[in-house]
Amino acid sequence: MYNHGITMVKVERVALISSFVSRDDFLSNPSGIAIEVSKKAMIREANFYGILGWQYRWEAVGIGLEYLRNKNTESLNLGIHYYF
Numbered sequence: 001m002y003n004h005g006i007t008m009v010k011v012e013r014v015a016l017i018s019s020f021v022s023r024d025d026f027l028s029n030p031s032g033i034a035i036e037v038s039k040k041a042m043i044r045e046a047n048f049y050g051i052l053g054w055q056y057r058w059e060a061v062g063i064g065l066e067y068l069r070n071k072n073t074e075s076l077n078l079g080i081h082y083y084f
Helices: none
Strands: 001-018 033-047 050-058 061-071 074-082
Touching: none
Parallel strands: none
Antiparallel strands: 001 033, 050 061, 061 074
16 A cells, blocks of 8 residues: 655634724724644655454354554454344
């Protein structure tokens, strides 16, 4: 599995608050609030993973066990299946 791309998060919020005397006047005495968050990440990596699984089926019921491992994660899944 090969991942390649760009992830970007950008948040901007700018607000002007009017003065207490004249609520519609934003130019003479404004107060400003600003939030700016920026992040840019370049992703270029190759991951290899392996899956080892076991399944037992008896008539209409089955049980399965699966183990997955790659460079960053590891998981173990247990499943009970009913076939109809």
